[in-house]
Amino acid sequence: MFDQFEGKWAVLYRVLGAAIRAILVVALIVMPSVLLPTVSGDGGQVIALVAMFAAALTFFEYVSAYPGLVEFRDAPPFNRIRFGSLFISILLLTVICRGINEPTVVSELVTSIGGLIGYVMDFPYSPVRLIVLALPYGTPPEMIALMRVAAGMSYLISLLSLCYFYVALRVGNWPSKNGLFNVWVNLPTFDPTAGGDVVARLTRDARINIVLGFLLPFVIPAVLHSATNIFGRFTVENYQSLIWTVAAWAFLPSSLFMRGIAMGRVADMISNKRRRTYADTDIDHQPA
Known part of the structure; x- marks a missing residue:
């Protein structure tokens, strides 16, 4: 009962x-x-x-209870950090855009912080400089300043979320503290039986995700600039387009970084488990 x-x-x-x-x-x-x-x-x-x-x-x-599409579903706080990062980024960017027509003390404060971060990060070949340069020729100066503020704020949030996850991974011994790690549930798109060593494949996927996470902040502005010939000009007059574009530009690279770090951690766990198992087997087979 x-x-x-x-x-x-x-x-x-x-x-x-x-x-x-x-x-x-x-x-x-x-x-x-x-x-x-x-x-x-x-x-x-x-x-x-x-x-x-x-x-x-x-x-x-x-x-x-069965795996679906979401990775690391039963391994908090991986998805919580990612969602929190995106939620805070969308919220602050919305506050900044709303403050243009209806300024408040909060919107002025958030805009000032974003402007300071954007100014510090706006140096040659930086991701912030590249996303600002993705704007079409003839964009008004105030719109360029808005893009710089939004990019600086979003990029700062993504970096802070990445650092927080790394600290949680090291200090909290993620994901071991949550008990047994079920690869089938937490990595539904990864097939352990597809061939090859599981640790080698996880390590390779981790490195690919980290490389993509490093390159995306530089690649996305170039794609936006090139896509203007097909889909038309990218402007910041539509605040919703600005918010989601800038948030995705900052969120996707940090998310790939986190995924790569997490998969590398899982590969280390499996490798350490193998070594302990082999060591125990050698001890059991030693002559008395």
């Missing part, structure tokens, strides 16, 4: 946790359209549809 009662509470906690995550995803997606004054009705409907789809995907992903 007690085991059944405990099992019901576990299911309830799983459903409640999935529902809270779905609500947070909805809040993230609709935040700019709710806080910004210039949003069309059609745009709001599209955003609401996307939010509902993302909420359903998140809910069914976390309410299920």
